[in-house]
Amino acid sequence: MTGLRSVRGPVALGVIALVGVLAVVLVLVLVLVLARSGHAGAGGASPGSSFSLERALAFDDFELFSAGRSLDGLPLTAVLRRDDTATYVSFVYGDCEPEGDAGCAPPAEVQVWPACRRSLALYDGEAAGSPVPEPVRVRGVPGAFFDRGTRLELETGRSLVVVFAGSRAQAVRVAAALEAVDGSVAAGAPLPPPVPGRGKGGAMGC
Amino acid sequence: MGRLAAAGAVVAGALVAAGSAPAHFDPDDRYTHRACPASVANRVDPINVVFTGWGTWGRAVSQIESHLGWTATSGTTQSFADHGSCYSLHAQRASGQGSRFHVRLRGQHKDPALRWTATGDAHHEDLIAFPMPCGHAVDSNGSGGSGFDQGRDELERRFAGGGHATSWAWWGNTQSFKQCDGDYAASDGWTLFVELHQVNHS
Numbered sequence: 001m002t003g004l005r006s007v008r009g010p011v012a013l014g015v016i017a018l019v020g021v022l023a024v025v026l027v028l029v030l031v032l033v034l035a036r037s038g039h040a041g042a043g044g045a046s047p048g049s050s051f052s053l054e055r056a057l058a059f060d061d062f063e064l065f066s067a068g069r070s071l072d073g074l075p076l077t078a079v080l081r082r083d084d085t086a087t088y089v090s091f092v093y094g095d096c097e098p099e100g101d102a103g104c105a106p107p108a109e110v111q112v113w114p115a116c117r118r119s120l121a122l123y124d125g126e127a128a129g130s131p132v133p134e135p136v137r138v139r140g141v142p143g144a145f146f147d148r149g150t151r152l153e154l155e156t157g158r159s160l161v162v163v164f165a166g167s168r169a170q171a172v173r174v175a176a177a178l179e180a181v182d183g184s185v186a187a188g189a190p191l192p193p194p195v196p197g198r199g200k201g202g203a204m205g206c
Numbered sequence: 207m208g209r210l211a212a213a214g215a216v217v218a219g220a221l222v223a224a225g226s227a228p229a230h231f232d233p234d235d236r237y238t239h240r241a242c243p244a245s246v247a248n249r250v251d252p253i254n255v256v257f258t259g260w261g262t263w264g265r266a267v268s269q270i271e272s273h274l275g276w277t278a279t280s281g282t283t284q285s286f287a288d289h290g291s292c293y294s295l296h297a298q299r300a301s302g303q304g305s306r307f308h309v310r311l312r313g314q315h316k317d318p319a320l321r322w323t324a325t326g327d328a329h330h331e332d333l334i335a336f337p338m339p340c341g342h343a344v345d346s347n348g349s350g351g352s353g354f355d356q357g358r359d360e361l362e363r364r365f366a367g368g369g370h371a372t373s374w375a376w377w378g379n380t381q382s383f384k385q386c387d388g389d390y391a392a393s394d395g396w397t398l399f400v401e402l403h404q405v406n407h408s
Contacts, residue, residue, distance in 0.1 A: 101281060166247060
């Protein structure tokens, strides 16, 4: 028995060590998975976010507008920031489930671009394949529908607000809910008129 | 903004004959779809490249293989819309099996100005193995833009370097798409036009 114990002892210790290592790895994986699958907290930053509501509040490169912390029952799930070949801050509402190699479209999104990078003047309706704007005025500012009403672009202040929605009706509801992130414009109130100087390719300069 | 001028130079005068028979390039839907029928909810990738001239999907495949060496054919099927109908892709090519460049292709209607056309969703994607293996995820952003921008720009570099005429058009299809790693990826809104020639490379 002594001999057997002497053999089993190191084996048992090895098994215990292995189980311990596996447990630590499992906990680490669990923490990472939970961190990835969580929802927006008070700061509005989800795992996929590259920005946050707090940082959006402090942002002053151009005016930011969002539809608040929820829209049509959809929570704000991510705040994104790009400043590379595209420049915008984006507010994503609701969630979706990617399937393997295929990404998915969130139910609604509000992208805010600086007017010097994106304006309605960029669209060249005479070029083959170019989107044809469907002009509209919303909350006192000029805009246009695209993609059968599921995309609405509004020129306000030094910004261009782009709404992506599931339908024209939802795009209109998002537009009605837009409010300045800094609190200067309430939902439903007239939006600030676009500053002059917008032009093809963004003549106003960034 | 030179992209805009270049686009205008190449496709100037190409008025779309609205209301006529569907004998023209139809860019009404600027995204690929998970399946048919196409809907806003099942959008997957932005369309960011249009092959023109002799731009049949077969020539696009041949010349992508020749100029870029993208010969891998693996990837999930996606669908494209054309004149209100929805069809499965015709082909896809990638630079490998792991993290890679990838494009899905669909031949579209011939157009009086653009002639034969095919559209694609070029992108660079990473193979995600940790913390949960989930397949390929398009890069969210980087110094060269998102994975969609990187894939499109790689096509532009290699085709332009090979003597093909290229130009740009602003489509504004910048909707964000959640990837399997939890990040979001979006096009920067610029679409590349590449003119193909009749004779394929050997």
